[in-house]
Amino acid sequence: MEMSPDQPPDPAPAEGDASPAMPAQYVDDLQDSLSRLAKLATGLLPLEDSLTRVAQYAVRAIPGAEGAGLTLLEENRSDTIVSTADFVAQIDDIQYSLGQGPCVSAVADRKIVLSGSLGGDRRWPQFGSRVARLGVHSVVSLPLITDEGVVGAMNVYAHDKNAFTADAGRLGELFAVPAAIAVQNAQVLAQTKRLASQLQVALSSRGVIERAVGIMMSRSGGTEAEALDRLRTLSQHQHEKLPVVAQSIVQEAVRRARARRTDR
Numbered sequence: 001m002e003m004s005p006d007q008p009p010d011p012a013p014a015e016g017d018a019s020p021a022m023p024a025q026y027v028d029d030l031q032d033s034l035s036r037l038a039k040l041a042t043g044l045l046p047l048e049d050s051l052t053r054v055a056q057y058a059v060r061a062i063p064g065a066e067g068a069g070l071t072l073l074e075e076n077r078s079d080t081i082v083s084t085a086d087f088v089a090q091i092d093d094i095q096y097s098l099g100q101g102p103c104v105s106a107v108a109d110r111k112i113v114l115s116g117s118l119g120g121d122r123r124w125p126q127f128g129s130r131v132a133r134l135g136v137h138s139v140v141s142l143p144l145i146t147d148e149g150v151v152g153a154m155n156v157y158a159h160d161k162n163a164f165t166a167d168a169g170r171l172g173e174l175f176a177v178p179a180a181i182a183v184q185n186a187q188v189l190a191q192t193k194r195l196a197s198q199l200q201v202a203l204s205s206r207g208v209i210e211r212a213v214g215i216m217m218s219r220s221g222g223t224e225a226e227a228l229d230r231l232r233t234l235s236q237h238q239h240e241k242l243p244v245v246a247q248s249i250v251q252e253a254v255r256r257a258r259a260r261r262t263d264r
Contacts, residue, residue, distance in 0.1 A: 006228075022167050026063050030139075030192035031169050035062035037175075037182055038263045049187040052082045056256045059084055061175045062161040063141060070144075071096075071103065072187060073112055087136065088157055094130050101127040102141035103153045110150060112176070113141040114169050122173050138163035139174045144180035144231045149185045205243035212246035 026261050036057050040050065055068040067085035069092045074080070081096075083089040095101030100111040101124050115121045118139060119132025131137075137151045138158040156172065158164065190227070218226040 002088065004157060022171075026167055026171060029063070030174060031060045033057040033175060034062075034178060038254060045186075045225055047080060047186055047190040048082050051080065053073040054182055054186075055082060055084050055154060058083075058142075058154055058172070058175055058179065062156050062164070062168050062172050064158050064161075064165070064168055065140075066139070066158045068154055068156045069103075069230065070152060070154045070183070073107070073150065074187065086153070087134065091131050091136055091157060092155060095127055098124075098126050098130075100124045102139050103155045106141035106143045107150055107153045110143050110145060110170060112143070112173055114137075114164055115139050116164065120134055135159050137161040140164050140168055142172050142179075143174040144183050146180050146184050148184070151180055151187060154179065205246075208243055208250060209246045215249055238264065 002165040020215045024083065034057075037054065040053055043222075045053070051070045058068045058070075059065040059205040063225065067083065069083040069088040071092070072080040079096075081089075081092060083092060092103070095103055102115060107127060108112045115123075115128075116138050118124075118128040120139050121128045136157050136159050142154045144153060144157070148193060154176070158166075209228075212231060213224055213227045214229060216222075217224060219226065222230075231246060231249075232242065235242045238245060
């Protein structure tokens with residue numbers, strides 16, 4: 001766990017103990033959050049809602065937390081960023097605009113980052129000074145890591161200095177493992193839905209283009225290739241996508257057919 005150079009060291013554990021015992025309430029809150037996480041039906045919620053739920057559970061699991069933000073990293077797509085409070089969104093905007101901060105470090109180093117005095121933290125001078133002026137001084141940043149790599153990161157904030165103890169860091173690490181799996185599941189389901197939607201659009205567009213080509217063939221008596229070439233030329237001249245031009249031809253043909261029936 002990476003500690004802020006301005007944060008006092010944790011009390012030494014009692015002789016013979018691996019680490020001090022956590023308060024029972026901390027353990028109960030973690031178990032409750034993990035239970036909620038396990039029941040999270042990511043397939044029934046929009047992606048952003050699923051990610052926001054994960055961030056909300058983190059606030060409950062980590063003692064001292066007042067708000068959390070979660071960033072989903074995806075190749076060839078903009079990052080999806082959610083937050084549980086307005087002040088968190090404001091802070092994360094600063095972090096990503098500067099390209100420096102605890103979340104950036106957590107992802108790069110693949111380990112938890114903790115700071116109890118952001119304004120004086122030498123690791124991120126620009127970020128820390130701006131955030132401290134907003135009255136936020138403590139953070140726990142958790143990389144969300146699966147077998148396939150880092151899928152995202154979570155920032156948990158508090159206004160007071162040194163708000164997060166070593167217990168908070170350990171609880172964050174325990175929460176981050178199943179949280180990463182939940183985030184990855186939500187990501188995969190969202191990708192599957194996007195792919196299905198794109199496929200449906202592609203199939204629909206193909207059908208419209210085929211109908212438009214048939215209409216143009218019936219009007220000109222030309223071949224299918226000639227009709228398709230003409231449709232492409234119309235698309236270029238009108239600066240519209242091929243399915244859009246095809247749809248207009250089909251709609252015009254329908255209007256003409258209805259008009260002929262009315263005139264009879």
